[in-house]
Amino acid sequence: MRQDNPSPGDYPGTGASDVGAFRFWFVGQRWEWSDEVARMHGYEPGAVVPTTELLLSHKHPEDRAHVEELLDRALHFGGSFSSSHRFIDTAGQEHKVLVVADRMLNADGTVAGTAGYYIDLTHTLAETRQETLSAALPELFEARAEIEQAKGALMAVYQINAEQAFRILVWRSQETNTKLRTLAGQLMSEVAASAYVDSISRSQFDHLLLTVHERIAEQS
Numbered sequence: 001m002r003q004d005n006p007s008p009g010d011y012p013g014t015g016a017s018d019v020g021a022f023r024f025w026f027v028g029q030r031w032e033w034s035d036e037v038a039r040m041h042g043y044e045p046g047a048v049v050p051t052t053e054l055l056l057s058h059k060h061p062e063d064r065a066h067v068e069e070l071l072d073r074a075l076h077f078g079g080s081f082s083s084s085h086r087f088i089d090t091a092g093q094e095h096k097v098l099v100v101a102d103r104m105l106n107a108d109g110t111v112a113g114t115a116g117y118y119i120d121l122t123h124t125l126a127e128t129r130q131e132t133l134s135a136a137l138p139e140l141f142e143a144r145a146e147i148e149q150a151k152g153a154l155m156a157v158y159q160i161n162a163e164q165a166f167r168i169l170v171w172r173s174q175e176t177n178t179k180l181r182t183l184a185g186q187l188m189s190e191v192a193a194s195a196y197v198d199s200i201s202r203s204q205f206d207h208l209l210l211t212v213h214e215r216i217a218e219q220s
Helices: 035-040 052-058 064-077 125-140 144-158 162-176 180-193 202-219
Strands: 019-025 030-033 083-088 094-105 111-120
Touching: 019 035, 019 094, 030 035, 035 111, 052 064, 064 083, 094 162, 094 202, 111 162, 144 162, 144 180, 144 202, 162 180, 162 202, 180 202
Parallel strands: none
Antiparallel strands: 019 030, 019 111, 083 094, 094 111
């Protein structure tokens, strides 16, 4: 994920209140949150400047050490900040989130930081079923095999349920303006090329999920 001198306004629109973007520059440990991520934490957009200290203060006490370790590893080894954890918003509400991220690269190819998305899995698909299904229904029956395989891959890597995996696929389909069937098929072809799902690291799968649409465009 290349980020050449990005600005706060460069975030792509997620089109959903339960998905938000972030960026974290290693030099100076500078964070940027999209409006959606700020609201997830209970803040109005622009009301706070996100910092590592603020981020960690919101983490669930049982998950804080885990997140600190992931951040430390990212800073020292130039990796991505990918995680499944819980945080507490300003109203005391607990959120279960999946953080899907990739490395940010400077123009010369060096690692500048990590960027990606917070996906709030707190709510079940039943609460957003109509909107999600309406977007995907035309392709569900003709593409069930590819979609079910892709769901299975997400479930295995991220340790989430089938409903949550389906929501993530639909989100990536809408976000990238790519047909759900095409996205699922390309994702599984790349997973197959990497041997088995169990052998793919979390960061490798994050990269595939966030960039798979780019290789579909290259082939068309």
